[in-house]
Amino acid sequence: MEAVEAIKARRSIRRFKPDPVRREVVEQLLELTVQAPSAKNDQPWRFVVTTGQGKNRLVETLRMAMEEAEAGGISTGSMRGSLQVMSEAPAVILVFNRISRQDIPEPGDYFKLLVDAQSIGGAIQTFLLAAQAMGLGTLWICDVLYGTCQIREFASCADELVAAIALGIPAESPEKRPRVAWQDLTTWME
Structure with missing residues (x-):
């Protein structure tokens, strides 16, 4: 599948078949992911892959974090659906x-966090498109x-949590969702 086809075909998948994704396939996806561009070539990303019982423990960790937040009066938005x-x-x-932390302020950290977030967003998009090209489905979560502290502890990782990606064989084929036309979002200055 060409890059243009993968971009046009990619959808957020919320239903997966139970079949596991082979470790070699995930490794190949990560190998492609780290080819993403990054500001100053810092490559600020770090990945923790969860499957089987490890994934089940992650989901339970997040469920407890959600319940704790809700008990404290904090709205957790769509987290229940994401847990499903x-x-x-x-x-x-x-x-x-792995480079910037929001909770350890240093001069210039806001700038560095923004720059790293852009680089990591590019890496996530690369992962999503590579998975699409391999016939797999993903959801950027x-x-x-809401469970940053709990996930850091679960993963034994002190780095700044950015997102999660659900990965598997799609059990649905969602229709294309509406997009704002690029013409409505673009200004030309000649």
């Missing part, structure tokens, strides 16, 4: 920023941020 997707997906990849 993650429990159904054969693999969930946690994505961390940010609801995991």
